[in-house]
Amino acid sequence: MSAQPLPVAEPGEVRRAAWRLIRSDRAAFIAVLLANCAAAGAGLVGPWLLGQIVNEVQAGAGVATIDRLGLLVVLAAAAQLLIGHQARRLGYRFGERTAARLREQLADRLMRIPARAVEGAGTGDLTSRATTDAGLVSFALRDAAPEMVFALAQALIIIVAVVLLSPVLGAVGLVALVAIPVVLRWYLRRARSAYLAQAAAHAEVADVLAGTAAGARTVEALGLQERRAADCSSAIAAATAAQLRTLRLRSVFFSTIDASTALAVGAAFGVGGLLYLDHRLSLGTVVAVVLYLRQLTTPIDTILIWVETLQSSAASFARIEGLASSAEPPRRSAEGVTAVPTDQDIVVTDVRYAYDGADVLHGVDLDVRAGERLAVVGTSGAGKTTLGRLIAGIDRPRSGRVTVGGADVADLAPEQLRQHIVLVTQEHHVFADPLRDNLTIAAPHATDAELLEALDVLGADWFDDLPDGLDTDLGTHRLGGAQAQHVALARVLLANPHTLVLDEATALLDPTTARRTELALAATIQGRTIIAVAHRLQTARDADRIAIMEGGRITELGHHDHLVTTATSYAALWETWSADTSHEGTDNHE
Ligand SMILES: Nc1ncnc2c1ncn2[C@@H]1O[C@H](COP(=O)(O)OP(=O)(O)OP(=O)(O)O)[C@@H](O)[C@H]1O
Numbered sequence: 094m095s096a097q098p099l100p101v102a103e104p105g106e107v108r109r110a111a112w113r114l115i116r117s118d119r120a121a122f123i124a125v126l127l128a129n130c131a132a133a134g135a136g137l138v139g140p141w142l143l144g145q146i147v148n149e150v151q152a153g154a155g156v157a158t159i160d161r162l163g164l165l166v167v168l169a170a171a172a173q174l175l176i177g178h179q180a181r182r183l184g185y186r187f188g189e190r191t192a193a194r195l196r197e198q199l200a201d202r203l204m205r206i207p208a209r210a211v212e213g214a215g216t217g218d219l220t221s222r223a224t225t226d227a228g229l230v231s232f233a234l235r236d237a238a239p240e241m242v243f244a245l246a247q248a249l250i251i252i253v254a255v256v257l258l259s260p261v262l263g264a265v266g267l268v269a270l271v272a273i274p275v276v277l278r279w280y281l282r283r284a285r286s287a288y289l290a291q292a293a294a295h296a297e298v299a300d301v302l303a304g305t306a307a308g309a310r311t312v313e314a315l316g317l318q319e320r321r322a323a324d325c326s327s328a329i330a331a332a333t334a335a336q337l338r339t340l341r342l343r344s345v346f347f348s349t350i351d352a353s354t355a356l357a358v359g360a361a362f363g364v365g366g367l368l369y370l371d372h373r374l375s376l377g378t379v380v381a382v383v384l385y386l387r388q389l390t391t392p393i394d395t396i397l398i399w400v401e402t403l404q405s406s407a408a409s410f411a412r413i414e415g416l417a418s419s420a421e422p423p424r425r426s427a428e429g430v431t432a433v434p435t436d437q438d439i440v441v442t443d444v445r446y447a448y449d450g451a452d453v454l455h456g457v458d459l460d461v462r463a464g465e466r467l468a469v470v471g472t473s474g475a476g477k478t479t480l481g482r483l484i485a486g487i488d489r490p491r492s493g494r495v496t497v498g499g500a501d502v503a504d505l506a507p508e509q510l511r512q513h514i515v516l517v518t519q520e521h522h523v524f525a526d527p528l529r530d531n532l533t534i535a536a537p538h539a540t541d542a543e544l545l546e547a548l549d550v551l552g553a554d555w556f557d558d559l560p561d562g563l564d565t566d567l568g569t570h571r572l573g574g575a576q577a578q579h580v581a582l583a584r585v586l587l588a589n590p591h592t593l594v595l596d597e598a599t600a601l602l603d604p605t606t607a608r609r610t611e612l613a614l615a616a617t618i619q620g621r622t623i624i625a626v627a628h629r630l631q632t633a634r635d636a637d638r639i640a641i642m643e644g645g646r647i648t649e650l651g652h653h654d655h656l657v658t659t660a661t662s663y664a665a666l667w668e669t670w671s672a673d674t675s676h677e678g679t680d681n682h683e
Pocket residue numbers: 209448449453471472473474475476477478479480
């Protein structure tokens with residue numbers, strides 16, 4: 094289940110976003126509109142000429158006149174074909190360019206969504222927005238929108254022509270078509286929520302299936318097959334119900350449309366016949382009007398067929414636009430950065446930070462000198478990780494500043510930031526790419542010799558067993574946990590920051606892996622400023638200074654020997670920890 098679904102944009106935001114997309118290619122959009130109007134205008138000539146032929150025949154005109162009019166009908170049809178083709182081509186090109194811009198925008202936003210928002214929402218939601226929704230919107234822009242513009246222009250111009258030819262017949266036809274806007278309104282009112290529910294139900298199915306596949310071993314080990322199958326069935330049942338609802342809407346909608354268009358042609362034919370018998374309309378005009386109304390069914394059908402696609406893609410567009418509010422503001426590029434750190438000192442000034450509107454840091458002040466080793470300790474939930482992320486420039490304070498050498502860390506471009514401060518956690522993702530690419534993401538210009546040296550410093554002896562050395566594809570040749578940690582630490586060595594923020598770097602590892610990792614870590618931290626979120630006080634005791642965090646504040650700060658005698662919170666923590674470790678036989682792998 095998605096605990097905190099990613100937001101969906103409101104209709105107003107969706108309209109503004111669509112308008113922004115159109116405006117950024119305004120000249121092309123105007124060309125599309127003009128070409129479509131011209132194509133629709135050319136389509137009027139044929140029926141009008143046919144009406145003229147009927148009138149001429151009735152007036153006893155010769156074959157030459159009829160032939161001339163016939164030739165004009167053929168020329169008008171050819172012109173309509175050519176202009177229509179051009180209008181559609183312009184429309185498709187405009188749609189394709191707009192879809193490409195949208196995909197770029199989406200990729201940019203996906204990169205800027207904080208990991209905590211993705212974890213909260215579940216990967217199914219994000220995946221379906223990036224695949225199904227993006228595909229639907231691209232399809233709509235490329236195919237549905239050009240067809241829709243063409244059909245709208247055609248319908249509008251035909252209606253104007255009918256009314257100009259015979260206001261009475263025009264009124265009769267339009268009255269017969271009055272059910273269409275009514276049923277369209279009925280449909281659109283229900284369709285947005287129905288299609289949103291359908292998309293969410295499909296995302297839920299994807300989530301449940303992906304979760305079952307990812308946790309296959311756990312499901313097998315705990316005999317959870319039946320429960321997972323029941324979860325899958327109920328997600329699929331919900332998706333089917335959502336799909337049936339949209340199907341019901343479509344059934345009512347399309348039947349009404351078909352009946353209305355048939356009624357319009359029939360009514361115009363009947364009333365037109367009476368008016369002709371009464372000598373109030375020429376036969377040619379009746380023929381032209383009936384042909385126009387008959388012709389009107391084509392754009393109406395097109396509009397209604399695509400309105401459904403546009404409706405569901407508008408729901409998808411709202412889901413894609415919803416990502417905008419989750420994405421964090423873009424960091425500046427290195428070229429755009431004005432502030433350049435002048436030294437390596439880190440200063441935290443009156444920093445506050447909130448998750449979901451509630452502050453968890455309440456004005457933290459801290460100075461860390463270059464080369465210092467600072468341990469941050471405190472009870473669970475005190476704000477240690479949050480402070481670590483702010484110092485590492487991952488998150489931006491709600492208020493206050495975190496600076497390195499006088500420059501705000503959250504303003505530094507990523508390539509600049511990682512030369513100064515890097516956060517080291519237990520998460521060590523290995524990309525399904527060659528080992529070389531996995532390492533050079535931290536230092537794009539590093540030579541092979543530098544990459545090998547980094548691995549060597551960490552004691553990554555497994556490198557010698559790789560089938561293709563640095564070219565080994567880590568998607569097919571999977572690394573173990575400790576090996577992946579080596580790759581992560583090698584990236585840190587290659588980025589060569591002066592400061593490391595260590596958070597849970599070894600806390601949850603098994604003793605053997607932890608010992609190997611600690612050795613590698615010791616090689617990594619050599620000669621750098623260290624800010625370590627310490628889960629074991631042994632680490633803290635060796636630090637130059639210890640910061641005690643309680644309830645989002647630093648309450649005590651100093652060296653172990655000083656704090657253990659003067660600071661009440663730290664002394665209590667130390668006492669508890671010492672008692673625990675003496676019970677455990679004092680082996681704590683430090
Ligand atoms: N992603 C999040 N969304 C909402 N609240 C959060 C989130 N991450 C942390 N918090 C809350 O912020 C507060 C500080 O959390 P933080 O993880 O920084 O504490 P910590 O001292 O590192 O704890 P621990 O030692 O358990 O990791 C806690 O109340 C926590 O519940």
